[in-house]
Amino acid sequence: MKIAIAGSGALGSRFGYMLYEAGNDVILIDKWKEHIDSIRENGLIVQDGNNRKIVNIPIFYPHEVAEEVDLVFVFTKSMGLQDMLEDIKPILRENTSVISLLNGIGHEDILKEYLPVKNIFMGVTIYTSGLKGSGHVIFEGSGTIEIQNFTPGDREEKKALQLVGMLNQAGFKAYYSEDVTHSIWRKACVNGAMNAICALLDCNLAEFVSTNQAEMIIRHIAKEFVKVAKEKGTILDENDIVEYILQSSRKVGSHYPSMHQDLIQNHRLTEVDFLNGAVARMSKELGFETPYNTFITQLIHAKEQIIMDE
Numbered sequence: 001m002k003i004a005i006a007g008s009g010a011l012g013s014r015f016g017y018m019l020y021e022a023g024n025d026v027i028l029i030d031k032w033k034e035h036i037d038s039i040r041e042n043g044l045i046v047q048d049g050n051n052r053k054i055v056n057i058p059i060f061y062p063h064e065v066a067e068e069v070d071l072v073f074v075f076t077k078s079m080g081l082q083d084m085l086e087d088i089k090p091i092l093r094e095n096t097s098v099i100s101l102l103n104g105i106g107h108e109d110i111l112k113e114y115l116p117v118k119n120i121f122m123g124v125t126i127y128t129s130g131l132k133g134s135g136h137v138i139f140e141g142s143g144t145i146e147i148q149n150f151t152p153g154d155r156e157e158k159k160a161l162q163l164v165g166m167l168n169q170a171g172f173k174a175y176y177s178e179d180v181t182h183s184i185w186r187k188a189c190v191n192g193a194m195n196a197i198c199a200l201l202d203c204n205l206a207e208f209v210s211t212n213q214a215e216m217i218i219r220h221i222a223k224e225f226v227k228v229a230k231e232k233g234t235i236l237d238e239n240d241i242v243e244y245i246l247q248s249s250r251k252v253g254s255h256y257p258s259m260h261q262d263l264i265q266n267h268r269l270t271e272v273d274f275l276n277g278a279v280a281r282m283s284k285e286l287g288f289e290t291p292y293n294t295f296i297t298q299l300i301h302a303k304e305q306i307i308m309d310e
Contacts (some may be wrong), residue, residue, distance in 0.1 A: 001166065002168070003089065004029055004069040006084050008059060012075030013137040014129040019047050020057050022170035027069070029088065036061065038135025045136040062087030074107075077262075078274035083163045085114045091205060101125045103258070104274030105282075106187050120150035121160055124183040132287065143172045148180035185234045189225040189241050193218045194249060194274040195259035197298045200303065202264055204252065205249040205258045218245050221276070224290035228279050231286050245298040248270060263300070269309050282310040294309070 001024050005016040010026035020026040028044075029181055036059050043054040062084060069091050078083045080101065085092070092098075092115050099121045100107050113118050127143035135219060147164055160176055167174035177183060198208055209213055219242050219288035226236045262268040271279075280294040 001025065001030060001071060002067070002069045003066065004072045005090070006062075006074045006088055007073050008035070009075065010129040010131045010137060011125075012073070012128065013044060013046075013131075014127065014139060015073055015075065016057055016168045017044060017055060017137065018172065019166075020055060022133070022166075024166070024170070026057055027065065028057055029062055029065055031061060031083075032061060032134065033216070034134040035059075038133075042135060045132075047132065047136065048139040050155070054064070055090070065091055067091065067187075068093050069096060074094060074102060074111075074187055076101050077200055077269075078102055078104045078206045079269060080109065080272040082110050082113075085110065089114060089295070095119070097121060097159065097163070099123055101145065102272055102274075103187065103191055105184065106274055111150075118150045118153070118156055121163060121178070122150050122180050122184065123147040124180060124187050130286065137229055141245075142173065145174070146175055146180055146183055148177040160231040177265055182234050182236070185225070185229045185232075186236060186241065188275055189229075189236060190245055190248075191259075192293065193221040193241075193245055195257040196272055196276055196300050197221075197269065198257050199259040199263045200292035200296075200299055202260070204254050204260075205252055206254060209246055209249040213244065215246065218242055221296070224283070224293050225279055227288075228282050228286065228290065232282065248300035259300070263303060264309065267310075269308075270300055272297050276300075 002025050003013045003026045004017055006029045007014055008030040016028050039059045039185050043056045046053045059250050065088060070215045074081060097119045098115060099109060101123045109120060123146055125143055125145040128140040129256060130140055145167055149160040164174045164176050209228055222238050223239050226238045229236050259270045262270045276293040277297040279290050280297050285292040
């Protein structure tokens with residue numbers, strides 16, 4: 001199977017490496033010049049615990065890719081998804097499937113602009129990865145992947161099951177989801193309650209949940225996610241999510257979530273519009289307000305502007 005990894009940063013590199021090692025024909029696609037130059041000159045350096053390996057996986061800029069592929073994994077930042085799909089549009093053929101494992105809500109609306117809905121597969125993963133530098137990926141723990149076909153149908157479900165099998169053969173823990181939309185909303189709610197707050201407060205997860213105000217803030221954010229999700233046809237349990245956020249955040253301790261990494265550590269734009277911003281936008285379309293998520297989105301955009309103007 002010819003596989004393209006569209007967005008080959010930390011997590012994309014991990015997926016690309018594991019699929020390549022399993023015998024698949026894999027190419028990496030990215031726009032980061034130093035990363036591309038490093039992999040072309042030295043190979044992709046993979047560090048898994050004390051084990052270190054170098055693999056020569058082909059990597060391309062989006063405009064360089066012309067050959068047809070069977071499957072595309074999209075691992076861009078949410079706000080970069082449309083640009084990436086536009087750039088690789090020539091390789092998105094009639095039978096090309098795309099798997100989105102991106103954090104946040106609303107990616108399917110963008111994907112539908114570029115390929116038939118029968119070719120879209122949505123998923124959720126809790127695998128993580130890091131970059132020590134350009135061309136050097138570090139594996140961080142294990143995880144799971146769940147995938148489901150975006151449109152119902154026996155052929156689409158069969159294809160999803162094949163993709164699950166391919167991922168398991170590559171060493172991932174993947175399974176077919178009966179309701180991936182629920183999992184996407186649940187994960188978005190978890191990220192929406194923690195990512196932006198840690199970025200705004202410049203703290204890690206443990207530091208935030210140790211405050212007297214944490215549970216109340218998390219509950220207010222989650223309540224709005226739950227309300228919008230219900231209007232969209234997905235039922236979430238507010239108490240379950242709040243308890244999960246508190247417990248998991250205490251366990252991971254010193255971890256800084258991705259929005260903190262983007263905004264505070266690396267001075268990059270964030271994915272807030274696909275998390276808190278998506279809830280704010282959808283609620284307005286549905287005829288009601290979500291003041292907490294709206295305010296958080298505005299604060300993050302203000303912080304982005306301040307940092308970008310420095």
